Amino acid sequence: MRVSDDQLNASPWFDADWYRATYPDVELSGLTAEAHYLRVGEPLGRRPGPSFDPRWYLAEYPDIAQAGVSPLLHFIAYGEKEGRLPCGLEAQRWDSALWRQTEPVSACLQALEELLAGVSLPEASYAGFALGRWYAWQGEWTHAAACLARRSRGKGVLPSHHGPDLLTVETFGRSGQLSRAWQALATLQEHAPEWPDTRLAVANLLAWQAAAYPEAGADRQHEWQRQRLKWINGVWQCHGLADVELTDPNAPPSLDHLAAHDSPFLPHDSPLITVIVPAFKAADTLPTALRGLAAQRRVNLEVIVVDDASPDETAAVAEAFAASDKRFRVIRQPSNQGAYAARNRGLAEAQGEFITVHDSDDWSHPDKLATQLAGLLANPEWKVCCSHWVRCSPDLVFGRWRMEEGWIYRNVSSLMFRREVFETLGYWDRVRVEADTEYYYRILAAFGPEAIGEVLPGVPLAFGRAVHGSLTAVGATHLATQFRGVRADYRQASEAWHRAGAERPERLYLPAEPAERPFVAPAAMLP
Template sequence: MLGGPTTTETRAITRKAMLSDYVDKAATRGVALEATALRTESTAMRAILAHAASDGRLECDELVKNVLAGSTQGLDPEWTAKLARVCALQQSHDTDLEFALRAFKVMNAALPKTVDYRRFHKLHVELLTQESQYEDAERLIEQNPDLQALYYGYLKTDLKNPFLRQDPSLHTAWLEAFNAPLRNKCLAEIRLNDDIDQKPFDRLETATELSAIEDGPLVTVIMTTYHPDPNGVLVSARSIIEQSWRNIELLVVDDGSPSEYNDTLDALASLDPRVRVIRLLNNGGTYRARNVGISEAQGKYITGQDADDWSHPHRIERQVRTLEADPALPAVQAFAITMNEDLVRMRPGYNPFIQSAPTLMVKQEIAEKLGGYLDARKAADNEFRHRISRFTGKEVKLLKEPLIFMRILASSLSRGDFRAGWQHPARRAFWSSYVEWHESAVEEELAIRPGEDPPVFIPERFKVERTRTDNRHPEYDVVFVGDWRQLGGPQISMLNEIEALRQQDLQIAVMHLEATRFMASSAKKLCAPVQKLINEGAVTQLLPDEKANLKLLVLRYPPILQFPPDTPISASVERLIILANQAPSERDGSDIRYIPVECADNAERLFGTRGTWAPQGPTVRSALDGLLDPDEIAEYDIPGIIDTDLWRADRSYFRGDRPILGRHSRDNAMKWPEDPADLEAAYPSHGKFDVRVMGGARAALKVTGASRAPSSWVIFETNEMPVRAFLNSLDYFVYFQHSAAYDAFGRAVLEALASGCVTILPAHFQETFGNAAIYAAPDQVEELVSYYHERPVEFVKQANRAMEIVEERFSFKGYASLIQSILAQDQR
């Protein structure tokens, strides 16, 4: 346990132990730590990487200072390279780039071949190129055959780019290499026209004459514009007009550009008889404009084209032939090569060959049935593709051919939403919302009908018509901050608390912040129950950068604050409660999850206040003793609550002919007694009792050394049945864990008590649950079960007592009363 006064020395020791625990988790999860640091914009996680790189000797600032001074002795090459990669892609500090370059120079050469070293070498080349250190970049590529093979040698090709190097003599060799991906896919090669006053991207054209395909179905290409760049939009439109597939109509839908763009729109209209310009009076966003195009489309197939991209002349032909060859396909999407205006494809942290959302080509009848795109300003193209697949039951086919060149501009609409490894939380929130809608809706519910809004959360910054137009910030009574990806004890507790407060007509919002303990290599959607509440509008999802006035912010799960994002939230917080639902560590001091005083410091930076810590129960309160200023710990606890009406069960008699006892929990070693004798005593295998376990029992079998569960045990995997149904099948709930486990509250216990199970627990739970349960040692379980099973009246009395105490101490009503009193304090 972390107990005892917090001094500088003890904090340093504790911090090192905590970082070691996090390193152990990261070591088994590949790129998860790096990905999480980038995704959450947290520089605090660098401490974990530095700890691993220096074998616990150095904090990140010290390690960086040493490397900049030329001292790299004793550093682990892989962990140092990981730290360098995070620094290079975040570039949050002035020294980040210099550190990354110096670290890569030393560490990349020392990386063992067993490591996926290519991503570090690739980033090193990209950084050297960015810093105009071309010879060093070329030398690194020559030393690394794997880099030479990446996407047809694009790194080496970019270093020959005559516009990057400002050397026209490189043009012929560069162009030959630049065309390699096209040759490989039997696509016509490109060249640049002679208009050297134009940007290289705007000089793209086909190197050879194409065979025109006159016969075949009509394809409608929809290009939306707003304040179009005259050169770029004409280049983009010509790339469609000059397609080998001739039966095309190009609908240019201008999204309310002012009159000074009329000449450009007139020039587009005069390009070709197949071009039609549709001028909208008001700006409504790209996808509203595309829906206008869909309503005007005459083609059998509909596809898109961004106004600053260049489609390869075989693009439409390849896509149409794919759809015509397989009538069951609903749609097809092409890949793009991304590049800047100088046709350089290197971007630190990115790959140049990606899916191109605008190239989606869909059957016109499907587009109309689905009602087109969602009414959002951003990210609706990916939603539409997913919805097509869900609606038709067929995957959209991906053509892995470079059929479009995507121009990457820092000023484009979506660029501010992306950095390497990061995208704006609004995009993740929108994605999570529509995925939940798609997965829960039946086919006909996926069609958007005029005048009806589908159950999807569209973030405020994506709305075509903003909800708030008077510059007033929204107000919320209570905002629940948590890591909402999993559906575990903390999330279930918050969902119950939300429901309790909604019944009081309070304005509720939720905010999602990731906890580093659950580091993951990719973003995850929010758990279904909270996402459903958001989609239905029952609660609002408040994003960290949205302004609002919050009367009370409740953060459940303190480890969120250990390695938080760098940027403070934008909302104004009147009062913060840090709900300590978990002790800082296990009882023996292992598995250190967070350091309370550091979390309080981070809370002040993130939310503007250090907050008040409310333990979930007596166990956590004792664990926090001495680790925080006493004034920072609330006098009250906030235990978990439960909908007693929902969980209450009839306990007028036993469930079977012989006692049925069981438990549910995660399949984790800390969730089971470590002593085989205790495990056998608590969950006997003699066959006199039925023993039922939900959540798996592999950890238990490791304790006993058995290869299979006893015949009297019935094992259910996690969520194999609803927890209520499982508990309703039991007479007795028996819950013993590892002796070092630190169960802060016991959500599983509360559910069992609310269901009327006669519950047998170790003594440390008594302070939390009182007379609702029976407290004993494992070797007393069999005697107790036999006692109650021989006395049905006593059994029923204990079951009813449990349900009554839960109603009194852990109900919605009691929780709502507590929160109302806290809110009232702020009004005095």
């Protein structure tokens, strides 16, 4: 791992003057501060500056300890960009307590406010992000923007990824402070001009601008909407992927108006991919999902729509679509049993060499399945291939319920896996939520990390519809319960099962309808 002396000295994490003053033996050694730290100080666990703790770093990130590399050099070269922390932070501990509800919310917020007002740059910058993220989740956009605006800029701020800057753009935009949002966007573009999230942030701001100025005139409104689609397409163009267009070019961009430029080409020698689409009360959104699948390029498809006894026209919509495309077929569940039971019904009838899932209210880019398939064919050691996605509103405004490093992240609900995974591990757990994540970690336990690959990380190959009232957005099964609540309890129990069966993967096989559960699930998650 190569980091030059210039890079070391330019880093806020190495302070030569502080190091010499703290450790008097440096002057006696005849070595430069840089050389002394790397040869003598770091092996002794000494700090290179007030804000980096090598012992903490190795304890917090055991993969770095196992690699046997310099913790400081790793952090400068890789860890900082990956969002790792250089030392233990009070702000991080209060942030964790806030989400895990191990301390009163008021106490956590007060402690973070005090740290934001303090003199420690790492603590203050992290506290500002933590407060901004919390208030954004609460929908208090003006308050969130004010906290983020108080964060310092430059070297030494934490977290050091672009998530805080992206959240700053979003909070100003959603609170109607468009001038400040454009200023924040300019900063983001300066530091991350090619980042896909930056391009989506431009599209968002254009949408908010169009909504804020309805009197701007038809021509200007049309140009703003045209630019939105241009910025979205730019995310894919950078990677040689197809553009998309709108079914109605005169309408504003929306999730339900996205369309591929051309019809798909289906080579006869392409391995068959089965796509399972569980659907319940999805009559309004299912056409978007099915059009996106029908437009997939360079793949051979079998699409199985499983209607989970919907009371609306979901089954009729699916059957009408299947009548016009022989690659699609519909299965009707006799009674409502839940999304994962519907997935399992489709899995039992899947004919494909490769299998994946598509939610009934999402949309996939026309190159999504071909890209995942190419990854699996090029890497025979992969059992599973993941792509990335981004959540958006029906009017195509992007976001994430809780900001991490960005809006775009791994899509574990749409794994593409080889048939042997199904034959070894069986079906999804029949719970209301979280079973896709459990299946991912079951695969990881059974086959190891080398069996899971990713294609085009950071590039969204699907748009997930963010709708208030879904199981992920409200109530006892909200995504926030992954920190404390039913999702956290479920993960803890499932991980114990995975550990117990990891040495013999066949022990992790789950039938479609097991006689008894392999681990306890919270009552709120049971169908």
